[in-house]
Structure formats: C-alpha cells, structure tokens
Amino acid sequence: MRLHGYHRSTAAWRVRIALGLKGLSAEPVAVHLRNGEQRSEAFLRLNPQGLVPALELDDGIVLTQSLAICEYLEEIHPDPPLLPRDPVGRARVRAFSLAIAADIHPVQNLKVLNRLRALGHGEEQVNAWARTVIAEGLAACQALLQGERAGPFCFGDQPGLADICLVPQLFNARRFGVDLTPLPRLLAAEAACLTLPAFAAAAPERQPDSE
Amino acid sequence: MRLHGYHRSTAAWRVRIALGLKGLSAEPVAVHLRNGEQRSEAFLRLNPQGLVPALELDDGIVLTQSLAICEYLEEIHPDPPLLPRDPVGRARVRAFSLAIAADIHPVQNLKVLNRLRALGHGEEQVNAWARTVIAEGLAACQALLQGERAGPFCFGDQPGLADICLVPQLFNARRFGVDLTPLPRLLAAEAACLTLPAFAAAAPERQPDSE
Known part of the structure; x- marks a missing residue:
C-alpha cells in the first residue's frame, strides 16, 4: 500500500x-x-x-x-478494534469522530482559510476564525464524553477512532493558540495516546516530508 | 424513537x-x-x-x-442495505458520503454563513461562498463516481448512503443558485431517488414544521 x-x-x-x-x-x-x-x-x-x-x-x-x-x-x-462491538457504542465513537472530522477540521483547513484570505482577511482574522471553530468544536467534543467510561482514552481503556481524530486536532488547536485548559478530559486522552508507539510514530515531525 | x-x-x-x-x-x-x-x-x-x-x-x-x-x-x-458488502465498495460509498457530509455541508451551513456575516460580509458574498463550496464539492463528487457501475443510483441499482447525502445537498445547491448542468451523473441519481417513497416523504416541504 x-x-x-x-x-x-x-x-x-x-x-x-x-x-x-x-x-x-x-x-x-x-x-x-x-x-x-x-x-x-x-x-x-x-x-x-x-x-x-x-x-x-x-x-x-x-x-x-x-x-x-x-x-x-x-x-x-x-x-485490535478501532470501534466498540455494540451498535450504540459504535455510533457514539463515530459521532465524536465526525464532530472533529466533519464539524471542526473542514471549517479550519487550509482551503477554507485561503478562501477567507481571498475575501481580504488578514492573518489575525484568519487565525481567530480557526481558533474559534476549534475551541467551540472541542468544547462540544469534551461534553460528548460526559457519561462515557472513565478513560484514559476517549471511550474507555483502549484507543480507537475517536482518539485517532482527537490527537491531530489538538495539534492544530495549539498551532492556532487555542486555550486548552478547559479541556482536561481531552488532554488526558491525548496524554494516554502519546505513550503508544502508533501515535508517536505518526506525528508530523516523524514523517520523511517534514524537513 | x-x-x-x-x-x-x-x-x-x-x-x-x-x-x-x-x-x-x-x-x-x-x-x-x-x-x-x-x-x-x-x-x-x-x-x-x-x-x-x-x-x-x-x-x-x-x-x-x-x-x-x-x-x-x-x-x-x-x-435493505445502505452500503455494499465488500470492504472496498463500502469505503468508496463512505468516501463519497463524507465528501458531502464533511467537505461540503459543514462549510456552507448556517453556522459558517453566520460567521461570515459577523465578519461583515453581505448576502451577496455569503451566497457566493456557499455557491463556490457546493459547486466545487459536487464536481469532485461526480468525478468520484467515474468508473463506478452505471447507476441509476450513485453506486449501482440500489439507493444507499451516497444517495442519502446527495439528494439534500442538491436541494441546497439550488437554493444557492449553483449551476447543475455540468453534473448530469448526479442529477440522474437524484431523479432515480425521487421516484422512491422514502425520498419523497423525507423532503422538507413534507415535514410538519415546514409551515
């Protein structure tokens, strides 16, 4: 592949x-x-x-x-599975994942930010757009985890699709200066992920094209 | 439910x-x-x-x-199934669906258009944003269907998740004045869908809150 x-x-x-x-x-x-x-x-x-x-x-x-x-x-x-076995559990993990992959990321990706630049917005406004979209979106994501099992990952004691979406989005959040202090549940899941070789090896700075 | x-x-x-x-x-x-x-x-x-x-x-x-x-x-x-049985077929239907549900719709929904209004853009610019996002996105969707089975639906002779995403997005396309003439493959799938009771009954004007 x-x-x-x-x-x-x-x-x-x-x-x-x-x-x-x-x-x-x-x-x-x-x-x-x-x-x-x-x-x-x-x-x-x-x-x-x-x-x-x-x-x-x-x-x-x-x-x-x-x-x-x-x-x-x-x-x-x-x-190992990326989704739980039961249909409700699968739906909740997929919903969290889509809350990032559909409702945060496409609204703050390079393409959209370039559309804003083309409308005459400077870097300050463009970054503020991204920051707001990410901050609001991640706050909702943390709320989606209320009532879920304790962790340390987003949905229990194994990493899965939700964590796969979360970790890169938190990287973007920091890039745009989002205040992450109101998101302890998400940061705890990220910390658990970053101890795992699969997450560490996937980081941008570990890719051959990062130089 | x-x-x-x-x-x-x-x-x-x-x-x-x-x-x-x-x-x-x-x-x-x-x-x-x-x-x-x-x-x-x-x-x-x-x-x-x-x-x-x-x-x-x-x-x-x-x-x-x-x-x-x-x-x-x-x-x-x-x-009846909304996805094919084989993993590659499922991936292609899901990708088409996400090309709409992640890459078009969240970039032209009410929330984003209101963000543009808050940045001082008038209705003409706001509508042009939506029109461009939808036109470019649907053109890519039509290209994603190249090489797929003939139809009449997006992926073969049964409606599925791709069609479920397509029909409402075409409604939005018309609302914003997108030129649909370059998209005959998508319009053919829509026409096939609209002959089915499930699609007809789901239309906005058939809902109790549409009045």
Whole structure:
C-alpha cells in the first residue's frame, strides 16, 4: 500500500495512526500541500477531491477520506478494534469522530482559510476564525464524553477512532493558540495516546516530508 | 424513537431518508434553527454540539451526527442495505458520503454563513461562498463516481448512503443558485431517488414544521 499524504495534514495523520494501531504499514508518498501538488493533474487522477489522504492499495484501487479509510482498515483487519462491538457504542465513537472530522477540521483547513484570505482577511482574522471553530468544536467534543467510561482514552481503556481524530486536532488547536485548559478530559486522552508507539510514530515531525 | 430535526436541515433530512429506506419510523420533534432553539439548554443536554439531527432511542439514549446514525440504523436493521458488502465498495460509498457530509455541508451551513456575516460580509458574498463550496464539492463528487457501475443510483441499482447525502445537498445547491448542468451523473441519481417513497416523504416541504 502507498499512503499519499502530507506530514501536517491532520486527515492523513489519522490514517497513519490507524495503520500503526493495526500493525500495518504503507509506503509514504508526500503531496506538498503548500506547493499545491494536491491540485496537480496526476494527483487529481488519484483523488478528484484534491485532498489527502489517498490510500493506494496494491491492486491500484485508491481509497479516499480518512474516516472511510479507517473503517476499511477496521473491516479488513478487525484486531485490535478501532470501534466498540455494540451498535450504540459504535455510533457514539463515530459521532465524536465526525464532530472533529466533519464539524471542526473542514471549517479550519487550509482551503477554507485561503478562501477567507481571498475575501481580504488578514492573518489575525484568519487565525481567530480557526481558533474559534476549534475551541467551540472541542468544547462540544469534551461534553460528548460526559457519561462515557472513565478513560484514559476517549471511550474507555483502549484507543480507537475517536482518539485517532482527537490527537491531530489538538495539534492544530495549539498551532492556532487555542486555550486548552478547559479541556482536561481531552488532554488526558491525548496524554494516554502519546505513550503508544502508533501515535508517536505518526506525528508530523516523524514523517520523511517534514524537513 | 424521536428524531429531533428541522425540515430544511440537510443532515436531519439524511436520517429521515435512511429511516424511510429501512422501513422504520421516528416521531419528529422540530428544533427551530432559525430561532436558535439548537442552542437552548434543553437541546444542548440532548446534543452538546447544538446541531440536528439527534435520534432519541426508546431507552433515552441519544445518538448524534447523521452519518453515525445511518451506520447505526444499518447495523441494527441491515435490510435493505445502505452500503455494499465488500470492504472496498463500502469505503468508496463512505468516501463519497463524507465528501458531502464533511467537505461540503459543514462549510456552507448556517453556522459558517453566520460567521461570515459577523465578519461583515453581505448576502451577496455569503451566497457566493456557499455557491463556490457546493459547486466545487459536487464536481469532485461526480468525478468520484467515474468508473463506478452505471447507476441509476450513485453506486449501482440500489439507493444507499451516497444517495442519502446527495439528494439534500442538491436541494441546497439550488437554493444557492449553483449551476447543475455540468453534473448530469448526479442529477440522474437524484431523479432515480425521487421516484422512491422514502425520498419523497423525507423532503422538507413534507415535514410538519415546514409551515
């Protein structure tokens, strides 16, 4: 498998963690988002959305969208699981994951921030937009965990899809200067994750394209 | 079950279609987004994200996020299926669905458009933002269907999760004046869907809160 990604893309990072947790590996292929490589003809043939990640399987089939890829990895390689077994538990983990992957990240990604710049907003306003979106979104995520099992991970004593979404989003939160002190439950889950090799190895600064 | 929604919320609409395709029903509870009811204390207790839909199960458990709810319905009531059986097919349908539910809808929903208004943009610029996001996003969705089976639905001869996401998004596209002529493949899938009772009954104008 080849994982087309970018070291700082939080969506590609999710897939790196999932692969690591599953004990799978994929050859990394860097798509330099800052240079616009995601809009090249070659890359658009792989993924018409012009987004990373894209997971190229050994038979040439290309899978896109980080959550769809994680669900695929879960189906072909169920152990260790990224989702609980019971339908309600699965729905709650997926909802938390979507609260990040659909309601925070796409509203603060490079594409949207560039749209704001094109409307004439300076870096201060652009960063304030990202900061607000992330702070409000993560506060809701922490509230979604009320009543869930104690941890240390988002949903109990094993890391899963929710943690895979959380850790990269907290990195973005810090990048934009979000105050994380009101989010102790999320920080505790992150701390538990960062002790695990799969999370450590997936970090942006550990990727070959980070230099 | 009670479905907390709003007639024009495309996310709630997706769940209405899924329930209909599965032959399930839920009592509709209107959350008037235009009046800010989603930010009321009572609603935030149901869903800390302050978003519809929220599906309240008979035992009081509340599920949120339309795609997580659809996956739940798929798991507790597998027939008729909303996803294919093979992992690659499932990944492709999920990716198409996320291309709408994560990369289009959250970037053009009421919350984001209100953020733009708060930055001083008038209706013309706000609508142009929504129009661009939807047009670019749907063009990518149509490209994602290249090489897929002929139709008439997004992925073959049965409606599924992709169609559930597509039909409400096309409604929003028209609301914002998106030119749909470059998207014949998507329009053909929509036309096939609209012949089905589950899609017809889920339309905004058929909901009790539409008056």
